[in-house]
Amino acid sequence: MNDASVTQRITDIRRARGESLAILAHHYQRDAVVAHADILGDSLELSRKVAGLSARDIVFCGVFFMAETAAMLAGPGQRVHIPAPDAACVMSEMAPAALVERVLTRLAAAGRDVLPLTYVNSSAAVKAVVGARGGSVCTSANAGKMLEWALDQGRGVLFLPDKMLGQNTCNALGVPVEKRCILDVRGGGERLDLAAAASAEVLFWPGQCVIHARFKARDIAAVRAAHPGVKVVVHPECAPETVQAADAAGSTSFIIKYVAEAPAGAEIVIGTEINLVSRLARRYQGEKTIRPLCVSGCSNMAKGTEENLLALLETLDTAAPVTVPEDVRGPATAAVAKMLEVSAR
Known part of the structure; x- marks a missing residue:
């Protein structure tokens, strides 16, 4: 099945299931997955949204601890699934x-x-x-x-x-x-x-976080030397010296807001997972210059694909949901x- 067929099949299943299905995705997921999300957010945003969902089946595109958290917050009769159960977090x-x-x-x-x-x-x-x-x-x-x-x-x-x-x-x-x-x-x-x-x-x-540990203060010094006037924003999972060398630091939602509020023509370098940086660069292409401090991708987030999302959706009624033991x-x-x-x- 080619990419277009996979995309269309997911779209058809979502349409057929209607409000009984909700797909949540973290900002670090690849674009092909994010395109199917009903809700896109960071960990706090997604945690807040789960409790208010009425869907019977909640599909969480992210890493396993996120799906566990969603399973804890889901209501009676709701089931939480993850397309890539082996997506861990180092x-x-x-x-x-x-x-x-x-x-x-x-x-x-x-x-x-x-x-x-x-x-x-x-x-x-x-x-x-x-x-x-x-x-x-x-x-x-x-x-x-x-x-x-x-x-x-x-x-x-x-x-x-x-x-x-x-x-x-x-x-x-x-x-x-x-x-x-x-x-x-x-x-x-x-x-x-x-x-x-x-x-x-x-x-x-x-x-x-092994992803954010790759961003160094010396990388910021180098980018400032090469691009005077550039603004640097990083995630607070970076080392303290990296955060101190940056212009701003915050969660993925903070970074998105920082870029959105920057004036036209701004040049912004971002220190976080590459999927989010690349998405922002495309969103503001021609208006603002967005580039990564260095390319750092999460291999566990990358385990979420359009193909395994489809595979889950096609077996949703029989798929084993994410569960958390009652004593936990x-x-x-x-x-x-x-x-x-x-x-x-």
Whole structure:
């Protein structure tokens, strides 16, 4: 089946199923997939939309932790599917739930009371560990608000799994560097520096996004030398020195808005996943110059294709939906619900 046939077949199925089907896609998905989305957004936008959907079948085009989150927020009788179930997240896998539990237990035994705050880029099992301890979830769009909330609870905070987003958020909030500590979780948590953890206000899990780690401050210096007057905007999963060298940093939705609000003739270099950058470059071609800081693509996001979207849609009635065990679903959903409540204030 050629590309045109695949596209037409998906269109026909969507038309036939009508309001019983909703297709959600993350901004990092390829254009051929995004073209079929009823809702396109970043993690926060998509989380907010799921709860209001009436469709029986929700197809989530993204990586697996996103589909898990959607499954937790879906209502009775609704089913969540993902076209590429093997689309993982390297950052998420840097924080296994058993190790997170072990680290929190060791900290508590040493007298360090911390409230866990997990980035949405984490498994449902990790969200459950966090929720069971009264913690919450954040996205890159609301990390500042959620970290402020966590600090206001009067306990220390463990920010996981992304040390980059955590440090950049602390920089934005003015949390002193001497009040921060990146944990060493090797050896099953046996290498924790409990003395350093005792004196820190914010503890960071040592994870990072391999896609955004590729963007360096030296890349920004080089592009400014080659193109004087250029504006640089990056995602806050980049290293702190990269964020500090940029003109602005924010979530995918922030980046989209930044480009949209730039004046005609602007030249903007973007440090984030290449699918979004290329889409923005095409959207504003002839009006603004958009280019990537460097080409960095997510191989897991790339697992979502038009072909496996069609394959799922053709077997939707018999396809196994994404499920979350009940003992995980309860506390994990509580953590996500807390984020939605706080971020809506």
